Amino acid sequence: MGEFLTSQFGVSVSLAVIIIAALTGISAYCIYFERKIAGGIQDRPGPNRVGPWGLFQLVADGLKFVFKEDIIPGHVDKVLFLVAPSVLFLVAFIGFAAIPWGGQWMLGGRLVNIQVANPDIGLLYILGVGSMGVYGVVLGGWASNNKYSLYGAIRATAQMLSYEIPLGVCVLVVVLTMGAIRLEDITLKQASEYWLGFIPQWNVFLHPVAFVILFITALAEANRTPFDLAEAEQELVGGYHTEYNALKFGMFFLGEYAHMITSSALIAVLFLGGWHFPWIPWTQPEATSWFAVLVKITVLSAKVACFIFLMMWIRWTLPRFRFDQLMRLAWQGLIPITLGLFTLAAVLVYFGLERTVWATIGNVVIVAVSLTVAGRSKREVTGRTANLPPIQIEPASGRGLAAGAAP
C-alpha cells in the first residue's frame, strides 16, 4: 500500500480525486464570489443572509438545484438531453489532468510529478478536450427539440469554433518559442532563465499581445461576457439550456465556472510561468520538498484566482457584443493579428534571433500595423450600413389573405 501511494500512479490517482473534489467546491464558490463582486460593482452588499457573510449561500443554491422538480419536457430526445450536461461538465473537468500543479516532489527517494498525467502532448490534450465542450452545447440545443435552443446552440458553436482559431495560434506561438509541448517543460523553461538577473522569462513579457488575445479567446471559449451570446437571456431566448432546470441546469452552470478555471490555469501555465514566482526559493524548479510543493500549488492557484477575478470584473463591466461584431472581432481582428504573431515567433526561432529585442520590436510593429489598418478602415465599427435600400414587402400568400384579396 505504501509502495502504491508513493509511486507516480498513486500520486496521480490521489491528485485526481483531490482535484475533482476541490474543483467542484471551488466552482461552486466561484458563483458566490461572482455574486459578491457583482454586488460590489453595483454598490450593494451581495449575498449576506446564509451564514456569516453569506458564505453558505452556495449550499442553499445547491439544495435548491437538487430539490427542484426535475422536469424533462415530453418533446426532447431523452438520452441526449440527459447526456449533454454531463458532457459539458466532464469535459470542463478532465482538462485539469494535464495541468502541472506543483512541479516535482521527492517522495520516498523518487521524484514524482504533482500532475495527474504528464503526457508528451499535454497541450494538445487540453486543446482537444476543451474543443469537446462544444459537444455539450450542441447536444443540449439539439436534444431540446426547440428552435430557440437550437439557435442558441448554433450561436455558441459558431462562436467557439471561430475563437478556437486565434486560441490555437496563440498557443502555437508559445509552443514555437518554448520548443516544448509538454506543459511541465513549458513551465520549467520559463522558470529557469532570468533577464537582468531578476525578471523571469515568462512568455507574457515576450509575447504580451498573444497573452491578451489568448485571454480574450479564453473568455469566448468559456462563454463569458462580453461573449455570452449563447445564453443571452435578456434579448435572445435563453440559449442551449432553455429547456433545462434543476440539477441539469446546475451542471451547465457549474461547468461554465470549471471551464473558467481550466482556461485560467492554462493561461497561467503558458504565459505566467505556472507555479514559478521569482524571489521565492520554494517555487524554483530545484525545490522538491513537500513544503515547496504546497507553495507552488498556492502560487499557481493565486494566478488562477487573479484571472478568475479579472473575468468576473469584465463580466460586470462590459455589455455583450452583437453577433456580427463578435464574428468580425474574431475573423477580421484576432486571427490576422495572431497569424502575424505566429510568423514573428517562427522567424525568431528559424533565424535564432535575440528573442528579447526582436520579440519586442515585432510586437510593437504588429500593434502599430493593426492600429493603422483599423484606423484607416472605411468600415463602420458598429457594422451599420448606411443607405440601405427600402425593404420590399411582398404580400404574403397565406390562406387567409389570399381568400380576402381574391378578386
Place this chain on the structure above:
Amino acid sequence: MIEDKDILDIEEPRLSAAERLYLPQIVEGMGTTLRHLGKTLFQGSVTVQYPEQKRTLRVENYRGVHRLNRDEDGRVACVACFMCSTACPAHCIHIEAGDSPWEDREKYPIKFDIDELRCIFCGMCEEACPVDAIELTHLYDMVGRTREEMILDKEELLAIYDDTKSAKPRKNPRITGYPGTGNRPHGGVLGSEDQSK
C-alpha cells in the same frame, strides 16, 4: 406631420484607431467598476438590511396603514359622515352609520372596514376627514395570510391608534366643534352655532 426640413441627418462620429481597438475604453470602464467595488468593500453600501435595520421614517407624513382615532373620552372620533369613503379613489372604505349613543353627535360608525389590499395609500381619506378621525400611520409591515385578514374592521383600526398614538399623536382637530368634546375652543365651519341653526 414631420416636414423634411425638420429632419436632422446626423452622421455617426468616426472612431479613432484607438477607439476601434476597444481596449482603452474597456480599461476606462473597468476603472469605474473597480472604484465602485472598492467603495462598496471598504465603505460599505447604502443598502439597509431590512429586518434588522429599519429606515428612519418621517413619522409625521409617512403614509402607512390607517388608524381610527379616539377622542379624549376614548370614544371613536369618527362621526360617520362618509367623506373619506367618498374621497377614496380606490373605494376601499366601507362605513355603516348608526344613531350615536352619545348626545354630542348624531351618528357614529357601527361598522368601519378598510380593505388594505385595495387601498393605494394616497392619504385622501385623511385629507377629507372633517374631524381628523382617520389618519395614516408610519406602520408599513402588515402581513396577512388571507385576503379577509387584510380587511381591517373598526376595532382593529382603533387598536392601531392605541399602538401608535405615542409615536404619532393625534392631530389637533381643527374643526371638531361638537359640544362636549372637551375644553377646546369651538370654531370652524361646523361650529356649534352652525349646528344649532
